[in-house]
Amino acid sequence: xxxxxxxxxxxxxxxxxxxxxxxxxxxxxxxxxxxxxxxxxxxxxxxxxxxxxxxxxxxxxxxxxxxxxxxxxxxxxxxxxxxxxxxxxxxxxxxxxxxxxxxxxxxxxxxxxxxxxxxxxxxxxxxxxxxxxxxxxxxxxxxxxxxxxxxxxxxxxxxxxxxxxxxxxxxxxxxxxxxxxxxxxxxxxxxxxxxxxxxxxxxxxxxxxxxxxxxxxxxxxxxxxxxxxxxxxxxxxxxxxxxxx
Amino acid sequence: xxxxxxxxxxxxxxxxxxxxxxxxxxxxxxxxxxxxxxxxxxxxxxxxxxxxxxxxxxxxxxxxxxxxxxxxxxxxxxxxxxxxxxxxxxxxxxxxxxxxxxxxxxxxxxxxxxxxxxxxxxxxxxxxxxxxxxxxxxxxxxxxxxxxxxxxxxxxxxxxxxxxxxxxxxxxxxxxxxxxxxxxxxxxxxxxxxxxxxxxxxxxxxxxxxxxxxxxxxxxxxxxxxxxxxxxxxxxxxxxxxxxxxxxxxxxxxxxxxxxxxxxxxxxxxxxxxxxxxxxxxxxxxxxxxxxxxxxxxxxxxxxxxxxxxxxxxxxxxxxxxxxx
Numbered sequence: 111x112x113x114x115x116x117x118x119x120x121x122x123x124x125x126x127x128x129x130x131x132x133x134x135x136x137x138x139x140x141x142x143x144x145x146x147x148x149x150x151x152x153x154x155x156x157x158x159x160x161x162x163x164x165x166x167x168x169x170x171x172x173x174x175x176x177x178x179x180x181x182x183x184x185x186x187x188x189x190x191x192x193x194x195x196x197x198x199x200x201x202x203x204x205x206x207x208x209x210x211x212x213x214x215x216x217x218x219x220x221x222x223x224x225x226x227x228x229x230x231x232x233x234x235x236x237x238x239x240x241x242x243x244x245x246x247x248x249x250x251x252x253x254x255x256x257x258x259x260x261x262x263x264x265x266x267x268x269x270x271x272x273x274x275x276x277x278x279x280x281x282x283x284x285x286x287x288x289x290x291x292x293x294x295x296x297x298x299x300x301x302x303x304x305x306x307x308x309x310x311x312x313x314x315x316x317x318x319x320x321x322x323x324x325x326x327x328x329x330x331x332x333x334x335x336x337x338x339x340x341x342x343x344x345x346x347x348x349x350x351x352x353x354x355x
Numbered sequence: 356x357x358x359x360x361x362x363x364x365x366x367x368x369x370x371x372x373x374x375x376x377x378x379x380x381x382x383x384x385x386x387x388x389x390x391x392x393x394x395x396x397x398x399x400x401x402x403x404x405x406x407x408x409x410x411x412x413x414x415x416x417x418x419x420x421x422x423x424x425x426x427x428x429x430x431x432x433x434x435x436x437x438x439x440x441x442x443x444x445x446x447x448x449x450x451x452x453x454x455x456x457x458x459x460x461x462x463x464x465x466x467x468x469x470x471x472x473x474x475x476x477x478x479x480x481x482x483x484x485x486x487x488x489x490x491x492x493x494x495x496x497x498x499x500x501x502x503x504x505x506x507x508x509x510x511x512x513x514x515x516x517x518x519x520x521x522x523x524x525x526x527x528x529x530x531x532x533x534x535x536x537x538x539x540x541x542x543x544x545x546x547x548x549x550x551x552x553x554x555x556x557x558x559x560x561x562x563x564x565x566x567x568x569x570x571x572x573x574x575x576x577x578x579x580x581x582x583x584x585x586x587x588x589x590x591x592x593x594x595x596x597x598x599x600x601x602x603x604x605x606x607x608x609x610x611x612x613x614x615x616x617x618x619x620x621x622x623x624x625x626x627x628x629x630x631x632x633x634x635x636x637x638x639x640x641x642x643x644x645x646x647x648x649x650x651x652x653x654x655x656x657x658x659x660x661x662x663x664x665x666x667x668x669x670x671x672x673x674x675x676x677x678x679x680x
Contacts, residue, residue: 161560182566183559192560199557201550203618212550215543217562229543272562 112175114139114307115160115191115276120169122152122159122331129155131331132169137276137307142299144322144339145311148351151328153311154196157280161193162186174275187213188220192274194265196281200253207249209264210236210271217272224273236271243267243297259290266297270304277301278309283317291317319343327351363541370534377530381523393522395639397590399631400525401583405604406611406623407532408579413609414617415545416572417552422463422479423608425486426577428599429456430584432490435502435594439495445511445524449585456581457574464573468566471555487600501595504588521590528586532579536620539575548572580608603647607631610654616666625665 113136122130130152137143147153158164160171162183170179178186187193192213201209211232219226227235240246243263248256253264262282269277279298283291295317301308312318318325318339325342327335329351335342342348364372384396405423412418430452437443437451467478491499506517514520539545547568550558559565588594607630615626630653634646661668 163556163560182564184562184564187560187562195557195560199554201553201557203549203553208546212546212558212563213561216547216550216564220562268561 113137114141114174116170116172117156117160118170118172120156120159120171121167122155122164123167129331130159130166133328133331133333134169135326135333135336137309139275139307140302140305141307142302142321142323143307143309144318144325145309145328146313146315146318146325147328150330152331153328154280156328157193157278157309157311160186161191161278184216187217187272187274190221190273190275191278192217192269192272192276193278194262194269194280194282196284198258198261198265200256200261200264200268202252202254204253205250206245206253206256206264207233207236207240209253209268210239213268213272239267239270242300243270244293259286259293262286262294263297266294270301270306274306276307276309278311280311281313282310283312283314295321315343366534366538366541369537373530373534377526381526384522385519390516390518393516393518394590395632395635397518397522397525398635399628400522400529401587402607402611402631403529403624403627404525404532404583405580405608406615406627407529407536407620408576408583409608410612410617410620410623411536411539411548411579412572412576414612414622415539415548415552416569418468418569418573419476419609420479420576421476421605421609422483423580424600424602424604425479425483426456426459426580427584427587427604428486428490428596429459429577430581431587431594431599432496433581434585435504435588436496438504438588439502445586445589449524449528449582452585453578453582456584457578459581460574460577461570463577464570468569468573483600483605487596490599491596497594499596501593501598502588503593506589506592517589521586524586528582532582533620533624535575535579536623540620544568544571603650606647606650607634610650612664614653614657614664616664616668616670618663619666622664622666629665 115137117133117135119132119134120130121132133156145153155164159166162181166179170177173189173191178189201212214227214232214235218224237246237249240249243266245260245263245267248260256264266279266282282298283294286294291314298308298310298321310318310321322339324337325339326333327342327348334347334351335345405427409420409423412420433452433455434448437448443451463479463482467475470478490496496502510517510520512520514523547558547563550561550563551565551568555565611626611630612623614630615624616622630650633649637645637649657664
């Protein structure tokens with residue numbers, strides 16, 4: 111099987127602290143992977159290494175057949191790896207729709223068979239995406255004034271606007287109410303229809319179990335389990351990591 | 356429905372309009388008898404270019420440059436040296452000074468733009484100090500003693516006085532600077548700069564090649580500051596390092612966009628006209644020693660009361676009005 115994303119023995123150190131120790135992970139095209147682990151286990155570090163915000167000390171990230179380990183972040187999203195941030199990072203001086211125009215104008219059109227939209231096309235496409243995530247009524251508003259849940263939707267919408275093949279959603283639901291979690295969950299589930307593979311990093315187990323076709327577990331920079339969600343949850347190592355001895 | 360895009364003048368139409376306004380202004384002013392007017396107006400236009408230039412990096416991109424005087428002085432001294440060595444005509448001096456300052460901008464950017472926020476600002480300050488030391492010790496350019504530039508006896512294009520010619524050239528350069536700023540503001544490039552200003556990490560993760568865009572912005576901004584300096588030796592006719600690197604250039608280039616508003620091309624222009632004119636009036640009526648004090652007081656006032664500047668005020672007022680109707 112040739113995976114869409116292949117993380118091969120990735121190692122990241124911060125000084126003497128080993129945040130990721132030879133982590134290997136694969137994601138197939140269109141797959142839904144849940145990535146869980148206790149706080150400080152290296153999940154966000156892994157996202158930063160894959161999206162290009164952090165340099166790695168060893169191992170490789172292979173995406174869509176090419177080694178992107180040395181590429182800066184803006185080239186990785188152009189290649190098709192989008193991410194959302196745990197703490198939303200909207201372009202605060204822009205309207206909601208202009209937030210989406212940035213990736214549409216900068217991240218698209220770099221892969222074979224893709225063309226970059228013009229200004230007017232970009233706005234149309236941005237509006238379509240906003241409609242699909244339920245933010246169309248806020249298109250003209252300033253992004254800084256959005257509510258928390260709308261801010262999370264904007265994060266995801268902006269990631270979609272880059273026309274990615276893989277989306278890494280870093281705790282897109284943290285701190286939301288039950289009904290809001292369901293809204294975001296539906297949104298992430300709908301990525302399959304767009305042909306986008308998703309890595310969902312999450313602490314809310316209900317959402318993880320509902321979402322994931324496969325679950326991987328990180329503990330202290332090591333991957334300790336990877337497979338069918340129910341089997342992984344039943345794994346004694348995983349239970350020990352979460353609940354203690 | 357998709358909210359309609361605000362209909363705005365195309366770049367070409369704006370450029371033509373700006374040229375026409377500039378031409379009318381320059382020609383109209385020729386009827387003014389008092390030659391001192393042209394001295395004062397030249398200085399205001401100089402600040403208009405400097406603050407427009409500063410705003411491209413400071414306002415659009417969010418990187419504060421304290422080294423305006425350094426880039427300005429590069430323009431000044433490139434004119435002095437090239438004029439002394441080759442007697443180049445003013446047009447070529449303007450181009451040369453702009454290019455040299457732009458290249459200096461790329462150099463500074465390459466060394467420092469990996470630094471975020473305050474550290475970049477500190478590095479620009481260091482550049483000004485380094486260049487000042489260099490120029491002070493450069494004998495050919497006059498060194499610490501300063502350099503005389505003799506204004507050509509023959510005034511081109513039949514202007515009665517050289518200062519009137521310089522003023523007209525400066526109007527043209529200001530129009531150029533403003534047109535460039537507005538084109539950037541509305542372009543894909545400008546949108547990338549705005550994304551960097553709002554959140555650099557998010558911009559990079561949205562596909563914006565942040566380092567390259569910042570380098571281009573620094574080059575354009577620096578080049579434009581140099582542009583403002585190229586005609587200065589002919590205006591002042593005696594240049595010494597202390598004057599060319601004067602603190603007031605750096606302070607005014609920051610204060611004027613802040614007071615006028617940093618998100619549009621109009622802000623720095625408004626700020627320069629307002630603050631520059633007040634300074635010129637005070638200089639004549641009270642004393643030039645008051646100038647920096649006035650800048651300081653106005654700056655503090657605006658930062659606390661209207662942090663978005665005059666344009667921010669106007670835009671907020673317009674938004675409120677359109678909501679009501």
